Amino acid sequence: MPEGLVLVGGRLIVGDGTAPIDNAVVITDDSGLITYVGGSPSPPAVIPTARVLDVSGCTVMPGFFDCHIHFHLDGLWGMHRRQDEYPPVHVFETAARMRETLYAGVTSARDLGGTGAGFRVAQERGLLEGPRLQVALRLLSHTGGHADMTCKSGHDLVRMAGEGHEICDTPAEARLSVRRVLRDGADLVKVCATGGISTPADQPEDEGLSEEEIATVVDEARRHRRRRVAAHAQGAAGIINAIRGGVTSIEHGYLIDDEGMDLALERGVFVVPTLSAFSSLDRGDAMSATTRQTALRIRDETHVRIAAAIERGVKIAAGTDAPAGRYGHNLEELERLVGLGMSPMDAIVAGTATAADLCGVSDILGTVETGKIADLAICAGDPLSGISALSNPDNIRLVIQGGRVVKDTDRRASQAVAPAR
Known part of the structure; x- marks a missing residue:
């Protein structure tokens, strides 16, 4: 089942060709949808049971x-x-x-x-x-x-x-x-x-x-x-x-x-x-x-x-x-x-x-945007500096599908509760 997630510390590639966002925050809810995408200074309050995923040193992208x-x-x-x-x-x-x-x-x-x-x-x-x-x-x-x-x-x-x-x-x-x-x-x-x-x-x-x-x-x-x-x-x-x-x-x-x-x-x-x-x-x-x-x-x-x-x-x-x-x-x-x-x-x-x-699903998938389904791929390093980083599946450290963590190579998904803001 999906759970609320908070991804912090990574570089975000939205997927639509716009410039990446450094030190980004992505928040998902327990229905598997993205509820917030932006910089780290002032993200909104999150659900109390949300898990924090520290993705420092990684790039967050759409699945x-x-x-x-x-x-x-x-x-x-x-x-x-x-x-x-x-x-x-x-x-x-x-x-x-x-x-x-x-x-x-x-x-x-x-x-x-x-x-x-x-x-x-x-x-x-x-x-x-x-x-x-x-x-x-x-x-x-x-x-x-x-x-x-x-x-x-x-x-x-x-x-x-x-x-x-x-x-x-x-x-x-x-x-x-x-x-x-x-x-x-x-x-x-x-x-x-x-x-x-x-x-x-x-x-x-x-x-x-x-x-x-x-x-x-x-x-x-x-x-x-x-x-x-x-x-x-x-x-x-x-x-x-x-x-x-x-x-x-x-x-x-x-x-x-x-x-x-x-x-x-x-x-x-x-x-x-x-x-x-x-x-x-x-x-x-x-x-x-x-x-x-x-x-x-x-x-x-x-x-x-x-x-x-x-x-x-x-x-x-x-x-x-x-x-x-x-x-x-x-x-x-x-x-x-x-x-x-x-x-x-x-x-x-x-x-x-x-x-x-x-595929006719651009209204719900394909970019990291508020309201879309939380399908995400998190890669070690920066594929914009070397696209070959994505060719090695070992570099795909986290995969999230519908707000559920399905692959967590580094066990980055902590049990910590994100603080309310």
């Missing part, structure tokens, strides 16, 4: 978002081994990955394919520790597209893993697919507008669902509480189809061209670059020779194109595509964004305020 993750997978080819696993084992492994991500300072996440709505409900009920979840459940793809994992052998990796996908080859079929995923508990819809690096039958530059089919998906999602639509889109042509079709976000966007950037800026579309996905190459993760070759082929151009999107001011939100990125090291993505031209402050905003805006 981060990972806007593109797949908690159900343990690796790019984890689906192979799933056929030999008892289902409860997979459930506990998924829960462990969620907890590891939370402890890295990520208090909210969009799971864009595979993880069931039951994990969202379990997290909401306090049955497992993990980020607040929005789930897409299943990807919408055409036959032979990115979500069609039928190999040359005839084996369908997705079906073998006990999961599902939505294959739709006409606008009418796409509309039905939207209805099915929403019926099954999806919070948003994900379409495949291009092929992918790991797809058996296509490449990143290949187009996926057509502009008409994507527009149909967007229309059907709109009819159901204006659900948002995310587009897996790596090649330039598919990115343009997706934006013209009305999607909220471009996922990956690796080969976005100038026209795609123009459209994204014109329509306010977000791009989630998932640069961390390429880290699987450096780690030597198990993958097919074709997948490795494709990733190496587009990596350098990806860096050029995403750097251009950053420079032009396209709205960038942080996401890792874990397990291609690393669970528990999710904030490495911010370091990669800085490497392509973002300032450390802008990278933090990409993982907080901009990400909350993408």
Whole structure:
């Protein structure tokens, strides 16, 4: 249960790009909301049972978002081994990955394919520790597209893993697919507008669902509480189809061209670059020779194109595509964004305020402001001086979610009562 907390002595990054506040005070109440944010000279009275957290030498920030993750997978080819696993084992492994991500300072996440709505409900009920979840459940793809994992052998990796996908080859079929995923508990819809690096039958530059089919998906999602639509889109042509079709976000966007950037800026579309996905190459993760070759082929151009999107001011939100990125090291993505031209402050905003805006929750999350939910990440040192401090989860000393301390590495949360003022 939440309890009143008083954070004192740290440097505060609000999350909206404004200048940090030194020696800040943040007060939360026993409903898990932030009730005061400001300097230390004159904070208001606090509830008598509030716990004081001395965060001197640390930076207080909003809890981060990972806007593109797949908690159900343990690796790019984890689906192979799933056929030999008892289902409860997979459930506990998924829960462990969620907890590891939370402890890295990520208090909210969009799971864009595979993880069931039951994990969202379990997290909401306090049955497992993990980020607040929005789930897409299943990807919408055409036959032979990115979500069609039928190999040359005839084996369908997705079906073998006990999961599902939505294959739709006409606008009418796409509309039905939207209805099915929403019926099954999806919070948003994900379409495949291009092929992918790991797809058996296509490449990143290949187009996926057509502009008409994507527009149909967007229309059907709109009819159901204006659900948002995310587009897996790596090649330039598919990115343009997706934006013209009305999607909220471009996922990956690796080969976005100038026209795609123009459209994204014109329509306010977000791009989630998932640069961390390429880290699987450096780690030597198990993958097919074709997948490795494709990733190496587009990596350098990806860096050029995403750097251009950053420079032009396209709205960038942080996401890792874990397990291609690393669970528990999710904030490495911010370091990669800085490497392509973002300032450390802008990278933090990409993982907080901009990400909350993408997820449609900026009214309650994403910045440290009075009245918002107390999701906070407290880091040792100053990430504005070195964003790599956030990449190491050991530097995330405290994580607070909904006003409840869920990680306290230094045991800073004292039993002292804050004095009334």
